[in-house]
Amino acid sequence: MASRNSKTNAPMSKADMLANYRTMKTIREFEWRMIKEFEAGNIPGFIHSYDGQEAIATGVCSHLLDTDFIGSTHRGHGHCIAKGCAVPDMMKEIMARSTGLCNGKGGSMHIADFSKGMLGANAIVGGAPPLCVGAALTAKSKNTGGVSVSFTGDGASNQGTVFESMNLAVVLQLPAIFVYENNGYGEATSAAYAVGSKDIASRAAAFGMPAVKVDGADFFAVYAVAREAVERGRKGGGPTAIEASITRFGGHFVGDPQLYRADGEVETYRQELNCLKNFIDRVCAEKWLTLKALKSIDSEIQILLDNSVAGALSAPHPKPEELYENVYRSY
Numbered sequence: 001m002a003s004r005n006s007k008t009n010a011p012m013s014k015a016d017m018l019a020n021y022r023t024m025k026t027i028r029e030f031e032w033r034m035i036k037e038f039e040a041g042n043i044p045g046f047i048h049s050y051d052g053q054e055a056i057a058t059g060v061c062s063h064l065l066d067t068d069f070i071g072s073t074h075r076g077h078g079h080c081i082a083k084g085c086a087v088p089d090m091m092k093e094i095m096a097r098s099t100g101l102c103n104g105k106g107g108s109m110h111i112a113d114f115s116k117g118m119l120g121a122n123a124i125v126g127g128a129p130p131l132c133v134g135a136a137l138t139a140k141s142k143n144t145g146g147v148s149v150s151f152t153g154d155g156a157s158n159q160g161t162v163f164e165s166m167n168l169a170v171v172l173q174l175p176a177i178f179v180y181e182n183n184g185y186g187e188a189t190s191a192a193y194a195v196g197s198k199d200i201a202s203r204a205a206a207f208g209m210p211a212v213k214v215d216g217a218d219f220f221a222v223y224a225v226a227r228e229a230v231e232r233g234r235k236g237g238g239p240t241a242i243e244a245s246i247t248r249f250g251g252h253f254v255g256d257p258q259l260y261r262a263d264g265e266v267e268t269y270r271q272e273l274n275c276l277k278n279f280i281d282r283v284c285a286e287k288w289l290t291l292k293a294l295k296s297i298d299s300e301i302q303i304l305l306d307n308s309v310a311g312a313l314s315a316p317h318p319k320p321e322e323l324y325e326n327v328y329r330s331y
Helices: 014-038 054-061 079-084 087-094 128-142 160-171 200-206 219-234 265-272 275-285 290-315
Strands: 070-072 149-153 176-182 211-215 238-243
Touching: 014 054, 014 079, 014 087, 014 211, 014 219, 014 275, 014 290, 054 070, 054 079, 054 149, 054 176, 054 219, 054 275, 070 128, 070 211, 070 219, 079 087, 128 149, 128 160, 128 176, 160 176, 176 200, 176 219, 211 219, 219 275, 238 290
Parallel strands: 070 149, 149 176, 176 238, 211 238
Antiparallel strands: none
16 A cells, blocks of 8 residues: 655655556556557457546555455456556457457456456446455455455446445445446436436445545545545445546447537546546646656556557467366366
8 A cells, every 4th residue: 555755745655656647547548559459450349448537446446455356347447457457468358369368258348367356347237346245255254354346337326236235235344345436427328317316425325334425537536535445444444435426538338429428528528537637737736746757657658558469469369169168167
């Protein structure tokens, strides 16, 4: 877990600040590269870009260890990177190569890495909270001090499985953290229409757990509330809910015509709710970091992505005879 820099009154050390910038920037550049490779025909199926929501995954996962668990959504690339999954192996997986994280069989919406505590992206709406409650129960039963985090969208917040998961977490006082990424739309349906309560956080609070709302475009705000939630969970204080308001810069999926969005909406959000821009403006204004140091990281990320794409395109596809491998487990 990152430590506060008392000399500059910064919320963390310079090294941790640079590491978190690297994570957010890697997520954004990865997603932009995914769009390019998808449009070039190098990625099968659909992809759902996390572009614009980077501060949430990074601010939360910066407090987690490999032994902590997260559950993701169909929009899971950012969660994977923030939890420490290897970018080259992610690239291979998304391009359906046998040397990918899941041997090329999971793809974008089912990518997982148990060695990093990443339980998987999940195409089931509201699928992560039940899994994470199970992981939290294991952590409490074994007294590991671990926590479990579910990332859920505003659309999934309406699912019964999510309500049941929150209730069970409170009843058993589990070290579970429910992160609701409210990006304004469940596919093409506005959250303002589809979420019946005034917000998602108040629903969680009604179950009897602490629940907070935070600006998802402010990395430092997300970082602060996540730190409190993780510390509470590790100390046996039970579950927490975090509703992070943000927007996605793209459509529900790459290729979505987005006819449900107003003219100029995305362009406005890119200026006003751009978490990377907000981060850079803050750290430079406070003189915590220099623009030169950040640009150096940018260059390193481009090299990483170029090498990852090249490695993935040259990697083998799964063989037909491997179709049933890793499908059934023998006990």
